[in-house]
Amino acid sequence: MRADVEALDIKDVTANWVNAVVLQSQIEDRIAALADLAHTPLFFGRLDYLHAPGADGAEGAEGEQFYIGRRHVHDADGDPMVIDWRAPVSQPFYRASKKDPQDVGLRRRFGYTGGELTAYEDEDLTDAAGGDQASRLLQSEIERPRVGPMRDIVATIQPEQDEIVRAGIGGTVCVQGAPGTGKTAVGLHRVAYLLYAHRERLARTGTLVIGPNRSFLHYIEQVLPALGELNVAQATVDDLVAHVDVWGNDSPAAAMIKGDARMAEVLRRAVRSGVTMPDEAVVVVRGSRRWRVPAYEIEEMVRELLARDIRYGAAREALPQRIAHAVLVRMEEAGEAPDDRVQDAVARSTAVKAAVKAIWPAVDPAKLVLRLLSEKEFLAEHAEGVLSPAEQREIRWAKPARSVRTAKWSAADAVLIDEASDLVARTHSLGHVVLDEAQDLSPMQYRAVGRRCTTGSATILGDLAQGTTPWATSSWREALAHLGKPEAAVEELTQGFRVPREVIAYASRLLPAIAPGLAAATSVRESPGDFAVRQVAADALDAAVVEACRRALSYEGSIGLIAADDRFGELGAALTAAGLPWLRPGEETSAEARLTLVPAPLAKGLEYDHVVLDEPAAVVAGEPDERTGLRRLYVALTRAVSGLTIVHAQPLPAQLLG
Ligand SMILES: Nc1ncnc2c1ncn2[C@@H]1O[C@H](COP(=O)(O)OP(=O)(O)OP(=O)(O)O)[C@@H](O)[C@H]1O
Numbered sequence: 001m002r003a004d005v006e007a008l009d010i011k012d013v014t015a016n017w018v019n020a021v022v023l024q025s026q027i028e029d030r031i032a033a034l035a036d037l038a039h040t041p042l043f044f045g046r047l048d049y050l051h052a053p054g055a056d057g058a059e060g061a062e063g064e065q066f067y068i069g070r071r072h073v074h075d076a077d078g079d080p081m082v083i084d085w086r087a088p089v090s091q092p093f094y095r096a097s098k099k100d101p102q103d104v105g106l107r108r109r110f111g112y113t114g115g116e117l118t119a120y121e122d123e124d125l126t127d128a129a130g131g132d133q134a135s136r137l138l139q140s141e142i143e144r145p146r147v148g149p150m151r152d153i154v155a156t157i158q159p160e161q162d163e164i165v166r167a168g169i170g171g172t173v174c175v176q177g178a179p180g181t182g183k184t185a186v187g188l189h190r191v192a193y194l195l196y197a198h199r200e201r202l203a204r205t206g207t208l209v210i211g212p213n214r215s216f217l218h219y220i221e222q223v224l225p226a227l228g229e230l231n232v233a234q235a236t237v238d239d240l241v242a243h244v245d246v247w248g249n250d251s252p253a254a255a256m257i258k259g260d261a262r263m264a265e266v267l268r269r270a271v272r273s274g275v276t277m278p279d280e281a282v283v284v285v286r287g288s289r290r291w292r293v294p295a296y297e298i299e300e301m302v303r304e305l306l307a308r309d310i311r312y313g314a315a316r317e318a319l320p321q322r323i324a325h326a327v328l329v330r331m332e333e334a335g336e337a338p339d340d341r342v343q344d345a346v347a348r349s350t351a352v353k354a355a356v357k358a359i360w361p362a363v364d365p366a367k368l369v370l371r372l373l374s375e376k377e378f379l380a381e382h383a384e385g386v387l388s389p390a391e392q393r394e395i396r397w398a399k400p401a402r403s404v405r406t407a408k409w410s411a412a413d414a415v416l417i418d419e420a421s422d423l424v425a426r427t428h429s430l431g432h433v434v435l436d437e438a439q440d441l442s443p444m445q446y447r448a449v450g451r452r453c454t455t456g457s458a459t460i461l462g463d464l465a466q467g468t469t470p471w472a473t474s475s476w477r478e479a480l481a482h483l484g485k486p487e488a489a490v491e492e493l494t495q496g497f498r499v500p501r502e503v504i505a506y507a508s509r510l511l512p513a514i515a516p517g518l519a520a521a522t523s524v525r526e527s528p529g530d531f532a533v534r535q536v537a538a539d540a541l542d543a544a545v546v547e548a549c550r551r552a553l554s555y556e557g558s559i560g561l562i563a564a565d566d567r568f569g570e571l572g573a574a575l576t577a578a579g580l581p582w583l584r585p586g587e588e589t590s591a592e593a594r595l596t597l598v599p600a601p602l603a604k605g606l607e608y609d610h611v612v613l614d615e616p617a618a619v620v621a622g623e624p625d626e627r628t629g630l631r632r633l634y635v636a637l638t639r640a641v642s643g644l645t646i647v648h649a650q651p652l653p654a655q656l657l658g
């Protein structure tokens with residue numbers, strides 16, 4: 001297939017230079033999409049249908065065999081050899097069971113080692129009596145040690161996951177799932193599925209995956225390209241709202257208030273506060289004649305525009321046209337026959353422009369937020385009845401800022417500017433947005449994400465127990481309401497693919513304290529996990545941690561040393577002194593360097609084969625309050641695929657003692 005594309009000669013079909021360039025770039029994209037990926041086999045499954053699909057199980061209709069793979073492959077005659085995993089014909093590979101065989105007689109799974117076919121496994125679905133047996137190939141895929149960035153799971157998507165992956169594009173889906181239940185994997189595969197099923201629509205409107213930070217995005221960035229999808233944008237919430245340079249920090253209390261949905265009302269009022277009713281008529285001079293639109297008539301237009309549900313900026317553009325229209329009516333009454341060009345000219349006349357500038361001034365969103373946070377009276381006027389005086393004091397800057405450029409903007413301020421920008425001009429909506437680690441967003445951040453999919457749909461992924469911001473959501477219903485998708489379905493994933501049984505049981509001791517009401521995750525991993533807790537004297541801690549890392553390095557796979565932020569420097573030095581090369585999150589692991597030193601706040605969403613967790617008490621103490629600290633610890637405890645070693649000198653948090 002690649003050779004066919006490479007052999008295309010476009011000389012005769014391109015009428016001009018632009019066509020040639022566009023066509024050539026499409027050809028190059030196609031060649032890139034058809035690249036061979038080392039270790040990525042073309043197919044991983046086979047379905048033997050009892051009847052040809054589409055023949056409606058007609059008597060005598062012969063069965064048909066399909067190979068299922070990451071992409072569609074056809075032979076020299078154009079006949080399909082491998083069917084894309086996303087095609088309807090492939091669906092039974094993920095969903096069929098003995099109870100519901102979906103006209104499939106036999107399901108075959110292929111096993112590969114380093115890209116070479118080494119095993120296969122058959123499942124006879126016609127024998128309804130025998131129970132569904134567990135798949136060895138699936139199990140070994142789950143148990144496989146992890147190195148490097150996240151990989152796709154197309155060969156082993158589970159039925160409960162598949163339902164979410166193939167959910168229709170029209171609806172927004174919210175997935176609550178314990179650590180390692182495959183939320184991220186499911187979200188990414190859902191994008192791939194939607195791009196397959198609605199390619200043209202999404203090519204036009206765009207898709208976006210939102211993750212918590214750069215190292216996380218780096219960790220997942222190869223999944224979609226490996227599935228042939230090269231055009232999905234990735235961003236953090238901070239990237240979305242990057243209207244200003246952020247270099248300030250808020251106190252947790254101030255950030256809470258700035259992230260509160262009530263700020264939307266404060267901003268709405270502030271944006272419109274500049275609108276003033278005219279106190280004099282507008283007089284337009286054309287040739288020897290003067291046309292006068294009285295103040296009361298313009299006031300009516302202004303009131304009507306204020307009452308309508310349109311953006312501030314759109315109304316500002318409409319007003320000169322309205323005034324010009326009033327002038328035109330007068331011209332016609334006087335027997336003139338003005339056309340559209342005259343209306344435009346009047347709308348652009350100095351008199352009308354000056355009037356609009358005074359009545360409906362332009363709003364610069366950043367300047368507006370700067371004023372709110374700097375000027376006591378301005379904030380008080382628009383926050384009246386919305387924020388208490390104490391809350392207003394809390395969010396006001398101690399030192400008023402002089403200019404947008406020099407202000408010490410915080411991340412929460414940037415979100416406020418984004419809200420104000422949307423009040424002025426509608427934010428462009430994408431076709432589909434995936435929001436991962438969604439539990440950590442503030443209501444104002446949910447609004448920022450929501451306005452990027454007003455006309456599209458979203459996949460919201462998260463775990464209430466892993467919320468580590470002071471404003472983390474406690475209810476998906478609330479979060480979805482802020483997103484503007486209150487009708488979204490909330491699904492739950494419960495089977496854990498990452499964390500071994502013993503480790504998840506240990507971490508789950510924290511659940512009653514951090515998320516009462518959430519059930520503990522189960523683990524589908526067979527290995528009980530290599531789990532140890534070691535207490536040492538305070539002056540022996542660093543050495544013991546280094547030793548634990550050295551031991552972990554004797555196994556296959558990646559190693560993560562997770563520690564409180566303020567232990568980073570000391571542990572980094574200790575590892576270096578001991579001659580152990582180490583990486584920072586986001587840096588590529590290699591055969592020589594498999595150990596990553598991970599500050600606890602960056603551990604979210606990542607996984608390592610072996611985790612060494614340094615001083616849990618310090619991880620808890622690194623957060624502003626105990627509940628957040630315990631949640632941070634819960635995240636750190638649930639990163640391990642095969643083994644977890646806890647090394648501590650201080651006593652463990654009481655909640656862990658069970
Ligand atoms: N069906 C599956 N088959 C094989 N592996 C799977 C499957 N589902 C998930 N996994 C693996 O389990 C691990 C955890 O998945 P993922 O990171 O998507 O979980 P998560 O729910 O997002 O976790 P967290 O809450 O910690 O962010 C990954 O290595 C993923 O590849």
